[in-house]
Amino acid sequence: MVRSLLECARVVDVQEQHHLDWSWHGHNPGCGFVSISLEEHRMSVERLSRSLWGAWDGANATWPLPEQALLQPFWDYLRQSHASTLRSPLFPVLLSVSTYLVLVLLYTTLDLLAPTWPSIRRYQLHPERTVTWSNVGNTLALTTYNHLLYIFPAAVAQWLWRPPVPLPHHAPSLTSFLLGIAGCTVLFDFQYFVWHLLHHRIAWLYATFHAVHHQYRQTFSLVTQYLSAWELISVGLWTTVDPLLLNCHCLTTWAFMVFNVWVSAEDHCGYDFPWAMHRLVPFGLWGGAPRHDVHHTQPGTNFAPFFTHWDWLAGTASAPVKFCNNNDHNSLKENGLGSDKGD
Ligand SMILES: [Zn+2]
Numbered sequence: 475m476v477r478s479l480l481e482c483a484r485v486v487d488v489q490e491q492h493h494l495d496w497s498w499h500g501h502n503p504g505c506g507f508v509s510i511s512l513e514e515h516r517m518s519v520e521r522l523s524r525s526l527w528g529a530w531d532g533a534n535a536t537w538p539l540p541e542q543a544l545l546q547p548f549w550d551y552l553r554q555s556h557a558s559t560l561r562s563p564l565f566p567v568l569l570s571v572s573t574y575l576v577l578v579l580l581y582t583t584l585d586l587l588a589p590t591w592p593s594i595r596r597y598q599l600h601p602e603r604t605v606t607w608s609n610v611g612n613t614l615a616l617t618t619y620n621h622l623l624y625i626f627p628a629a630v631a632q633w634l635w636r637p638p639v640p641l642p643h644h645a646p647s648l649t650s651f652l653l654g655i656a657g658c659t660v661l662f663d664f665q666y667f668v669w670h671l672l673h674h675r676i677a678w679l680y681a682t683f684h685a686v687h688h689q690y691r692q693t694f695s696l697v698t699q700y701l702s703a704w705e706l707i708s709v710g711l712w713t714t715v716d717p718l719l720l721n722c723h724c725l726t727t728w729a730f731m732v733f734n735v736w737v738s739a740e741d742h743c744g745y746d747f748p749w750a751m752h753r754l755v756p757f758g759l760w761g762g763a764p765r766h767d768v769h770h771t772q773p774g775t776n777f778a779p780f781f782t783h784w785d786w787l788a789g790t791a792s793a794p795v796k797f798c799n800n801n802d803h804n805s806l807k808e809n810g811l812g813s814d815k816g817d
């Protein structure tokens with residue numbers, strides 16, 4: 475009995491020293507009352523390891539952490555009420571496309587109201603520039619063409635050849651959910667930064683694939699997907715693959731897709747709203763609409779889509795100038811920046 479207690483104490487000591495070790499090999503069943511404290515200890519170790527590991531392995535996190543319970547009711551509702559929709563390989567495509575359409579509808583309505591509504595115009599990066607019906611028609615035409623020719627066939631192919639997506643029983647923990655979205659966004663930001671830099675530095679790549687996006691020096695929401703097929707496919711591929719690389723839960727994956735469309739549209743929306751991401755993320759780490767607007771007027775700068783660190787490191791960062799009053803508008807026109815396609 476004494477020997478057994480000593481063995482138990484030694485196991486506790488080892489676990490204390492290696493409390494971040496993921497694997498636990500079970501407790502000694504012959505320890506009597508000591509086995510109760512051992513069991514508690516095992517639970518606390520396992521809870522800690524799962525909370526850390528669950529951040530990166532949301533699909534497999536099963537421990538009922540309090541923060542995990544936050545998303546579980548919502549996930550249960552989705553699984554019980556919309557399982558067939560969620561399991562369809564078409565669902566991620568429909569989610570991305572419908573999010574994009576809702577956002578551009580919202581921003582385009584603001585664009586069309588802005589000339590007569592000062593309360594909207596005051597948030598525009600370039601209030602002197604008007605988004606015309608011609609701008610809307612041209613960008614919408616290419617967006618529709620790309621969707622019919624590339625997105626729709628890719629979605630149908632997925633529908634035909636991919637098996638229905640399995641829905642795990644457990645929701646991701648809140649930490650896993652948020653870190654998954656953040657991780658995918660950081661990864662996507664780096665991938666697009668490299669792609670974007672290469673497509674500006676190599677003349678053939680720029681002329682063949684990226685120049686189309688720069689036909690508009692004035693950004694407005696529909697410019698977001700005014701892209702060549704190659705750029706659209708590249709962006710779509712990273713959005714699909716990055717959550718798989720980080721082993722994200724499907725709820726995290728879908729949230730990342732929505733977030734990615736949201737911040738991409740915000741980059742091009744042409745507004746500097748108080749709730750914009752670059753105002754919410756501290757230390758100037760997020761570029762947002764003002765910095766991407768600079769990229770469209772000075773195409774040799776600000777290649778990263780979201781964060782600012784890669785441009786700082788590469789020496790390609792360019793801070794935006796505030797365009798909030800008529801003096802700024804006049805200086806803008808004097809600098810010849812008022813000539814956009816379709817104006
Ligand atoms: Zn752009």
Ligand SMILES: [Zn+2]
Nearest residue numbers: 670674684773
């Ligand atoms: Zn560019």
